[in-house]
Structure formats: structure tokens, C-alpha cells
Amino acid sequence: MDYFNPVEAWERERLDDLKLQRLRATVDRLYEAVPFYRERLDEAGFEPGDVKSLEDLERLPFTYKDDLRDNYPFGLFAVPMRDIVRVHASSGTTGKSTVVGYTADDIQVWADLVARTIVAAGGTADDVVHVSYGYGLFTGGLGLHYGVEKMGATALPMSGGNTKRQVRMMVDFGSTILCCTPSYALNIAEVMIEMGVGRSQVKLKSGILGAEPWSDEMRRQIEEELAISAHDIYGLSEVVGPGVSIECSEKNGLHVFEDSFIPEVIDPESGRVLPPGERGELVFTNINKEGLALIRYRTRDISRLFHEPCPCGRTHVRMERITGRTDDMLIIRGVNVFPSQVEMVLMQVPGLAPHYQLVVDRVENLDVLEVQVEVSPEMFSDEIKRLEELEKRIRDEVQSYLGVSVRVRLMEPRSIQRSEGKAIRVIDKRKI
Amino acid sequence: MKVRQVSVFLENKSGRLYEVCRCLADAGVNIRALSIAETADYGVLRLIVSDPAKAIQVMTENAFTVSETEVIAVEVPDEPGGLASVLAPLYDANVNIEYLYCFVEKSGKSAIVVFRVEQLDEAIRALQGGGYTVMREEDVYRI
Numbered sequence: 001m002d003y004f005n006p007v008e009a010w011e012r013e014r015l016d017d018l019k020l021q022r023l024r025a026t027v028d029r030l031y032e033a034v035p036f037y038r039e040r041l042d043e044a045g046f047e048p049g050d051v052k053s054l055e056d057l058e059r060l061p062f063t064y065k066d067d068l069r070d071n072y073p074f075g076l077f078a079v080p081m082r083d084i085v086r087v088h089a090s091s092g093t094t095g096k097s098t099v100v101g102y103t104a105d106d107i108q109v110w111a112d113l114v115a116r117t118i119v120a121a122g123g124t125a126d127d128v129v130h131v132s133y134g135y136g137l138f139t140g141g142l143g144l145h146y147g148v149e150k151m152g153a154t155a156l157p158m159s160g161g162n163t164k165r166q167v168r169m170m171v172d173f174g175s176t177i178l179c180c181t182p183s184y185a186l187n188i189a190e191v192m193i194e195m196g197v198g199r200s201q202v203k204l205k206s207g208i209l210g211a212e213p214w215s216d217e218m219r220r221q222i223e224e225e226l227a228i229s230a231h232d233i234y235g236l237s238e239v240v241g242p243g244v245s246i247e248c249s250e251k252n253g254l255h256v257f258e259d260s261f262i263p264e265v266i267d268p269e270s271g272r273v274l275p276p277g278e279r280g281e282l283v284f285t286n287i288n289k290e291g292l293a294l295i296r297y298r299t300r301d302i303s304r305l306f307h308e309p310c311p312c313g314r315t316h317v318r319m320e321r322i323t324g325r326t327d328d329m330l331i332i333r334g335v336n337v338f339p340s341q342v343e344m345v346l347m348q349v350p351g352l353a354p355h356y357q358l359v360v361d362r363v364e365n366l367d368v369l370e371v372q373v374e375v376s377p378e379m380f381s382d383e384i385k386r387l388e389e390l391e392k393r394i395r396d397e398v399q400s401y402l403g404v405s406v407r408v409r410l411m412e413p414r415s416i417q418r419s420e421g422k423a424i425r426v427i428d429k430r431k432i
Numbered sequence: 433m434k435v436r437q438v439s440v441f442l443e444n445k446s447g448r449l450y451e452v453c454r455c456l457a458d459a460g461v462n463i464r465a466l467s468i469a470e471t472a473d474y475g476v477l478r479l480i481v482s483d484p485a486k487a488i489q490v491m492t493e494n495a496f497t498v499s500e501t502e503v504i505a506v507e508v509p510d511e512p513g514g515l516a517s518v519l520a521p522l523y524d525a526n527v528n529i530e531y532l533y534c535f536v537e538k539s540g541k542s543a544i545v546v547f548r549v550e551q552l553d554e555a556i557r558a559l560q561g562g563g564y565t566v567m568r569e570e571d572v573y574r575i
Contacts, residue, residue: 375441375497382439382476382501382548383530384469409473412443414495 004119022287024051033078073099101291113243114147121231125152130175139241182214189225253318260288268326335404362430434502436484440477441497459490467533505567510543521562
């Protein structure tokens with residue numbers, strides 16, 4: 001098995017030593033260089049040199065997206081602006097944009113991380129990598145681009161849009177690896193059919209797809225329609241951009257590059273670190289970044305960590321693909337429930353309409369969660385027992401996934417309210 | 433020999449049955465027989481109508497969830513033991529009945545039993561073997 005960087009297969013002890021050394025150096029440096037962190041660390045009772053073991057990490061303070069916004073634009077940078085060689089920023093649709101900065105070394109480290117993802121997805125120096133992520137303030141395009149150059153393949157800086165031209169160049173230039181969002185990959189597949197471009201005319205072998213949540217069902221569709229091996233890539237600009245983690249050939253979780261980021265999974269309510277294997281909010285600490293390094297950054301993404309060894313030989317911990325966001329979290333009988341997780345489950349039941357609603361109520365001091373699902377003609381049967389089987393199947397799948405009992409209610413089509421913008425998924429009737 | 437039954441999914445809320453019937457009435461579709469199976473949250477309305485294709489079309493246009501199922505209609509004498517006697521050949525042939533409903537024919541001499549079974553062809557053979565009249569599709573719609 002090929003790795004780009006030998007550190008990917010380092011044994012655990014050696015990797016943990018490196019992590020501790022880097023964590024301590026990062027915390028000490030941030031204490032001196034960033035007033036915001038000095039204040040936060042003081043509040044938490046931390047002084048330079050106090051990080052003695054990796055277990056100390058869970059006593060460090062969290063960093064939130066709002067902290068980046070409050071210190072807009074460059075307030076959290078840990079080096080003088082003259083050392084910053086690149087700035088990226090989020091679109092800021094939900095508030096002030098978050099701004100991130102990189103030193104020259106950071107750009108090299110980032111390129112190395114992305115190079116690892118390309119090799120993990122089967123890339124070699126012979127590949128032609130078609131980068132359809134947007135180039136610009138968004139980290140996707142340039143992030144992948146530098147990684148491609150680092151590992152020696154050929155980069156095609158396509159950026160997004162103009163799909164027909166993308167397909168033409170894919171044919172003419174012999175693209176072998178496609179980098180874009182999963183939904184754009186499906187769009188490209190459709191346009192290929194429209195244009196009469198057959199699969200034999202393109203040389204694609206794999207896809208490095210990310211920047212939005214997707215399901216195994218969608219992976220199956222992409223792999224079938226484009227005849228490629230589709231790999232999930234994860235990253236967020238606050239932490240570095242693409243290249244935080246990647247699926248190897250096993251496609252059973254994404255390896256988080258622990259020599260650069262320490263992942264934790266916490267209960268978003270209490271902030272406590274959860275036992276291995278439990279789902280909660282992903283938190284990352286940068287330990288190999290100069291320009292902007294964040295301690296325990298709250299991603300709001302829901303995942304869990306697998307510490308078991310991976311057959312691919314990489315030793316770095318794997319994270320489950322993102323299954324939801326904490327933003328719309330509900331607490332049902334003490335269990336954290338994320339509507340987006342319900343959606344993931346429902347998407348896997350064939351024939352189910354994508355319209356659903358969660359109704360929470362409190363009956364005799366007990367929280368009751370009702371999942372309302374519209375019955376599509378494909379699922380409908382004239383026999384009550386078949387409908388009851390369907391209800392039971394949905395209930396079992398949702399329950400086993402969420403760990404909380406639910407009631408399933410089948411609804412007529414179009415009876416769940418449609419919304420112009422963001423769908424209203426939750427109605428909380430509890431009076432507390 | 434097989435009759436097309438139209439089934440509709442209805443949420444358990446007031447006015448829905450009326451709306452289905454109104455929709456069929458406006459399309460000039462006559463209801464020959466019906467049965468409703470219900471749970472706490474919803475019901476399934478099963479209909480034998482004069483024009484199943486048209487019924488499905490107008491109900492689909494009106495956003496009802498509709499499906500079509502093949503059933504069997506059998507004429508039995510409208511007298512004590514009528515239903516019991518027709519069930520005997522089905523029992524003997526090991527045919528499992530999912531549900532059934534009955535209505536009395538206009539002349540009043542015989543009743544019609546609508547069967548929903550898994551093994552349609554076996555059921556038809558068993559009934560005919562037992563000397564029963566399995567009704568033709570057109571005849572049922574025309575009752």
C-alpha cells in the first residue's frame with residue numbers, strides 16, 4: 001500500500017509522542033502570541049508548560065466560530081501579517097465571514113496533507129487531476145491544486161461551472177481523478193449523457209468528493225454512473241481546508257491526519273469528551289500550523305471516531321462520515337437527536353419521499369418524538385399489514401440509529417408543509 | 433376473472449373521505465362497493481368502481497396516494513351459509529385470504545364477495561372447481 005508521507009503509518013506510540021510535543025508547543029506559542037488565547041488559557045488556569053500529557057487536552061478551552069467572527073478579520077492570527085502569505089475566507093452567508101491565514105510553511109504543510117489524500121484515493125504522478133472545486137477565497141480549489149502539484153500529478157484548475165466545457169476537457173485532457181462536490185459529480189454524469197459522451201471516452205478512475213454531506217446510497221450512484229472509485233474528503237477552512245481527513249481504499253471511515261490535527265468527539269451540551277465510538281460533535285485542535293492555530297475548535301459536525309487498526313496500514317484514527325450538524329439539535333429524554341441524522345436514515349429507505357417532519361411533544365412528563373413521513377405511491381399498499389411493516393422498518397432504523405424510541409406516522413403526500421427556503425423540519429410543542 | 437380494485441391512503445382527519453368521494457363524483461365515477469381498513473393514524477379505502485382507470489387518474493391528479501390491486505369477485509347465494517360455503521374450497525386449496533368484503537346484488541338474490549388473496553390463480557381455480565361463479569371484470573364494474 002502506498003502512502004504519500006511515512007508518518008501516515010507511524011506506530012501509535014511514536015505518533016502520540018509527536019502529537020504531545022506539538023500540542024505543548026502550540027499552546028505555549030498561542031499563549032504568548034494571541035491575546036484572545038492568553039485570556040482564555042488564563043481563565044482555564046493554564047500557563048505555558050502546563051500541557052504534560054495528551055489527556056490535558058480535554059481541560060483546554062473550546063474555540064467557537066463566533067470567536068473567529070468577534071476577532072474579524074485577523075485577530076486570531078498567531079504571526080505578524082508580514083509572515084502571512086495567503087488568506088482564505090468563508091462566504092459568510094450566515095454572518096460575518098470567517099477569515100483564515102497561512103504562512104509559507106503552512107502552505108507547504110497543507111499541500112502535503114492534500115497530497116496524502118490524493119494518494120489515498122489511488123493517485124500517482126501519472127494522474128491528471130480535474131479540480132472542479134471553486135478557486136478563490138474558498139479553500140477547495142487552491143487547496144486541492146497545491147496538493148496535486150506536491151505529489152507530482154498534473155493539475156487541471158477547472159474551478160466550478162460550465163459543465164459542458166468540463167466534460168469536453170475531461171475527454172480531451174484525459175482527466176483521471178475528479179475533485180468536486182458529490183452532487184456536482186452526479187451533475188457531470190448527467191451532462192455527459194446529454195452530450196452523448198460515453199464512458200469509454202473518459203479516463204476517470206476515482207473521485208475525491210466532499211464539502212457537503214452525502215450518503216452511501218449517493219456514493220453507489222456516483223460510482224456506478226461515472227464508473228469511478230469515490231472517496232470522501234473532509235476539511236474546513238478554520239482548521240486548514242480540504243485535507244483534514246480522507247477515505248482510503250477501505251472506505252470505512254476517514255483517516256484524520258493526527259500529526260496535524262487532534263480530533264475529539266464531545267457531547268455538544270456538556271462539552272464532555274465522549275467514550276470511543278459514540279457520536280457527538282467533532283472538535284479539532286491544530287498542532288502543526290503557524291498562521292492560525294485553533295484549540296479545540298467546535299465544528300458542529302456530527303461524527304464518531306474508530307480507533308481500530310485499518311487494513312490499509314494507515315495508523316491514524318478514522319472518523320465516520322459526517323452524519324449531521326449540531327445546529328438544530330434536540331434533546332429527547334436526555335438523548336441528543338439531530339434532525340439531519342433522521343434524514344440520513346430516511347434516505348436509505350427505498351421509495352420514501354424526501355419530505356419528513358419531526359414533532360416533539362411532552363406527554364405525561366415524557367418526551368415523545370414523532371417522525372412524520374409522507375407515503376409515496378411506490379410505498380403504498382392496500383394491505384394494512386404492509387403499511388405497518390413499513391412503519392416498523394422506519395421506526396427500527398431510526399431508533400437504532402438515534403438510540404431513542406420514536407413514533408412513526410405515515411402522512412398523505414403534500415401534507416407536510418413545504419418551505420421556500422430552508423425546510424421546517426422540527427416542531428417542538430413541549431412547554432417547559 | 434380478476435377485478436381491479438382501487439385503494440387510497442387517507443390520513444385520519446375529518447373531510448378526507450368526503451373529498452375522495454367528491455372527486456370521484458365530479459369525474460362521473462360510480463362506486464360499486466367499498467371497504468375501509470383503519471389504524472389510529474390512517475385508513476385505507478378500497479373501492480370497486482365503474483371505471484378504475486379514470487378513478488386512478490382523477491385521484492392522482494388530486495394528489496391522493498392511490499394503488500391498484502387485483503381481487504376476485506364471486507357470486508354467492510344471499511342466504512345463511514352462503515359465505516361459509518364459498519370459503520370451503522379456498523380453505524381446501526390452502527389459499528390464504530388477506531381480506532374480503534361483501535355487498536348484495538341489486539336483485540337481492542345473491543351477494544357478491546370480493547376477495548384479496550396472495551395466490552389469485554389458485555383461488556380462481558379452486559372456486560370454479562367448487563362450482564362458484566367467479567365474476568368477469570366488466571360485469572362487476574357494471575353491477
